[in-house]
Amino acid sequence: MVTAYLLLAPATILLLGVLAYPVGWEAWISLTDLSPLNVRGPRFVGLQNYRAMLAEPFFWRAVAATAVYFAVTTAAKLALGLAMALLLLRPSRLRPLVFLAVFLPWAYPGGVTVVAWYWMLNPPLITSYSVLAGHIKYAVDGLLGGGAWAFLSVALFNVWRGGSFTAVFLLAGLNAIPAELFEYAALETRTAWQRLRHVTLPLLRPFLALAVFLSFTTAFADLANVWMLTGGRVIFPVIGTYAYWLGIRNGAIGEAAAWSLSLVPLLAAALVGLFRWFDPREERTA
């Protein structure tokens, strides 16, 4: 038993140091008014930052935007990923090549590519397609409000890259399902749609849940990357980037901490739900 805990030590210490301590610090700071503008040092203010946050009408809009962004990009990634995985499951001479093509968006260094993609869709200087890009931008912004096209271009990138990851991941999941189950299903069901709904999707459920889980972090990271590279000029109406703006531009670090942590209960709730699907208590026999 001692050996087991010893073996767990490096991973646990790393995560405690780089993750648990920072989260704890953030939680503590969210209860103070820490700011580089306060010369007297931080003061304990209780739940004041949270109360101010909940009273802010922008907060609820940001929560809604974040939730919609997560939901829409995740649904799109799952749908696209599943479609591509099912397509790649069928044997074909072209399959190895198409597989590599599908793998490529994820393999391409996403952190910097999202930034290039962002500037491509929002060209800052005159290029050959500026007029077209401008037309699209004003059409989308006019329909959905200012900044919508900037937001949409990052969301598109996230779906493009995340869909590729999901496709490869679900393909691995489909491979893990015994082929006899599909053969049996082909005899028992009449249409491909029935087969998908009653056989493939239930069997894939743990993998779909894992894919949702993995989708959350990249959905957030892509927005953060673009925010950073535009020097904070593009403020997306979501929780995370507004928190940076508060903390870095306004120096209200305490308040920014409260904003940053406001998503943790939502993520934790999602996590508890997803664990039931991809890590069931009873030993499964497959």
Place this chain on the structure above:
Amino acid sequence: MRPRRARWRHRLLLALVTLYSLFPIYFITVQSLKTPQEDVFGNPLWIAAPTFENYTELFEEGQVRARGFVVLPRVPFLLWVANSALVLAGTLAVTLACAVLAAYALGRLQPPGWRWWRRLLFATYVVPHTILFIPIYQVVLRLGLDDTPSALVLIYSAMALPFCVWVLSAYYRHLPREIEESALVEGASRAVAFYRIVLPMSQPVLIAAGIFALGTIASDFMIASVFLLSEHNQTIPAGLATMEVALDELLAVAGINLMAIPVVLLCAVFARGYVRGLTAAMIEGA
């Protein structure tokens, strides 16, 4: 008649998926191969006179350069490449070492409470690291790692670790115990049995974990640019962040593409192994 139509439909879908996966990369690459004149007056989807100006420019000596009518500072790209390779190698070593030890403990030795320990380690994946950089910076400062590539190794390892531990421990959990026990009966110690038998057997899963870690590193941009300040310590994404990318995006795209070549090659070589490894880990439920 019908099977033939179905085959063509399948091929058409494969072609569509390939086009969709490659288009963004094609698009940014086409722009990066243009001269300043063609960038403004040419066709957005095509190049008449390709030039590698943007690519060779990254390796030029000197302080400043001119592109069109804009004068811009030069960058030490080769140094960034070396730093990126260092960070990649360090992260892979730390992540895989910590993950294998922890996964073996959780999947095979199963100390009391292992199930919750495993879930807890995995749950840390969902906390967005990008909201935590003030406290993470404190940890990095305390360790004396500020402005060194080692700081990135630490953070990236913590980011990739949860998933790697999850996948590897799922694999070790379902690996038949007899495989090891026969070696133990022969008189080998647990450590030797692990090193000689279990570790080589888990090679596909290790490849999957390594490719995942690679993807995690490649998708970051924000952390690199926050933690690496001096030009000679920066990785490629951190360096690109210091450029005025809005004005110089084509040079940035050239940098991204150059960075992508080794990453994509690595992924292409291990792509099959990646799917095989994930499948091996998932074969009995995620």
